[in-house]
Amino acid sequence: MMGCVVTWTNAEIAALVEPDRAHRKAYVDSDLFDLEMERIFERAWVYVGHESQVRNPGDYYLARIGRQPMMMTRDHNGEIHVLYNRCPHRGAQLCSARQGNAGRRIRCSYHAWMFNLDGSLDNIPAIGGYDGTALTIDGEDFQVQKAERAADYRGFWFASLAEEGIGLEEHLGEARTGFDQLIDRAPGGETEVVGECFHMVQQSNWKIFLENQLDASHPGATHESTGVAAMTVERDMRKAGDEPPMAYGFLSDFARLGIEGWGKFGTVGHPHGHCTLEGYMGLRPDDPDTNEYVKCMYDAYGEERAEEILGVNLHHSLIYPCMSIQPPLQQLRTIRPISTDRTMSEIWHFRLKDAPEAIYQRALGYYYLVNSPSTMVNADDLFNWWKVQHGLESQGGDWVSFHRNAGFDVIDGALRKSPDGSMSEMPMRHMMHVWRDYMTGEGA
Amino acid sequence: MGEAAERLAASDPFQIAEVGIETQLAVERFLHRQAEILDEKQWDAWLALFTGDGHYWMPAREDQTDGEGVPNIFWENLDMMEMRIRRNNHPQAHSQAPNNRLCHVVSNVIIEDEAANGDIIVRSRFHCAEYLRYEVRNFTGKYRHVLNKTDGGYKIQLQRVDLVNREGPYEYVLQWWL
Known part of the structure; x- marks a missing residue:
């Protein structure tokens, strides 16, 4: 759990939602926003991405879950992982492009620690300097941390940063x-x-x-101008003997349905x-x-x-x-x-x-x-x-x-x-x- | 793939054609006039800049060679352009009221190819400031035009517009062409 100064009691939060209305504070209060990240986005199943975004071994794609910088990776056995995008050494972000291929290993740009695509630490340059220290290559603190839970529904990947909770299929x-x-x-x-x-x-x-x-x-009100314009162009095209693309009809519906x-x-x-x-x-x-x-x-x-x-x-x-x-x-x-x-x-x-x-x-x-x-x-x-x-x-x-x-x-x-x-x-x-x-x- | 997209894809993007000063001036004048038409919102003149099969194209990716069949930022033929003009000018186009103001500068004009029939491929750079609701936004990028030489002067068969920040994130939407 993120340390968050609790400025809202549960009773105060509950009072923001009535059967037929919601209080504006739910949309504008920054303490409530932090609580939303902690209690909703960093707990519930959140969508990360589709498996085809990381088609090849070594591929990664960045995503945010709540306030956490995450990445979806595909390892060299073809398995997909959801990792925190953070080097366990000094905390540097590991991958900085929105997407890419890391090759055989993810290399931290700061001190060249090398990680496998599943987040496990592979090697550290001049590793002798750690002899006799508390650092071990397989020590838990020295691996890239994984999302507490990751699962896919037919290739659509989600992660939950809560260790416990209902499964993805039950959630969906x-x-x-x-x-x-x-x-x-x-x-x-x-x-x-x-x-x-x-x-x-x-x-x-x-x-x-x-x-x-x-x-x-909302559609007939918000999108009236586009609906009317699409309907006019459709009419002009038909007059000229052309059949408008079907997608235009999706827009003219805004005007047609009112x-x-x-x-x-x-x-x-x-x-x-x-x-x-x-x-x-x-x-x-x-x-x-x-x-x-x-x-x-x-x-x-x-x-x-x-x-x-x-x-x-x-x-x-x-x-x-x-x-x-x-x-x-x-x-x-x-x-x-x-x-x-x-x-x-x-x-x-x-x-x-x-x-x-x-x-x-x-x-x-x-x-x-x-x-x-x-x-x-x-x-x-x-x-x-x-x-x-x-x-x-x-x-x-x-x-x-x-x-x-x-x-x-x-x-x-x-x-x-x-x-x-x-x-x-x-x-x-x-x-x-x-x-x-x-x-x-x-x-x- | 359309004919103009094929020509653009086949053209060496760093080639410099040996053209006469008159051709260079005429092409520059055309590009400057197009910018003015946009800035001054002369929409009948805008539509008249394009050939009947002309397209305005802003790709979503650098490696795209065609606007057809893939997601784009803009991919518009004359019907779509007319729809956009009608929509933006409709009194209920609330997100566009009051309408924006644009100011273009077009420069670095290099004619890449001049065909035997006078058709031109030309590349240039642009900067555009947009004023909308008390804010100025800046857009900049590269144009590549495929121009057909007609009795009525040059017409755009294809205009490719590569924004420097093509991939976004977009903090805005683009409602007029750049």
């Missing part, structure tokens, strides 16, 4: 369907990252990002804070490219299994507290909180093995329009989040309202669902209640 629960879909929708049964991710800094609290993802009442048209997509709250959104965006359009893809799926899996995979009604999985997966769009975003008002996001695109190129192109079109640094969609989200942060730092009101359909959640076993046809703010309420449980040590 049914929300793991998001990963299954990102893999199973590949006729070749495998998925891999494409190139490098986009690193975007959100000038806002990490919770605001999560709250936006399944916020049904503000109130987004209630038809149900949301589900899962244990441990995860949330899912049912399908939209014409998951299964009837066009030649999709039909060719469906045929590939039939050939790969047989009709029954292929239909089972393609029939899963899922657009978006939010894995609390750190990520969002959108399998039909082949994209994954993970967040690394930096401070109360700064959040780093990694935005990854995936290729489905053996899927027709046209299917990749379609997903790529959406990825470009929504998530590239030139995005006309996320630009308006990022600005709203910054404005929310700005407003919550003010004394102009203490509470954030999550009242939409509050009190009307549909309870289905361990699941909490939005009422049919609503644009319920259930996902935000659900996540804040889980936040309170993590923060007060109730377990979540």
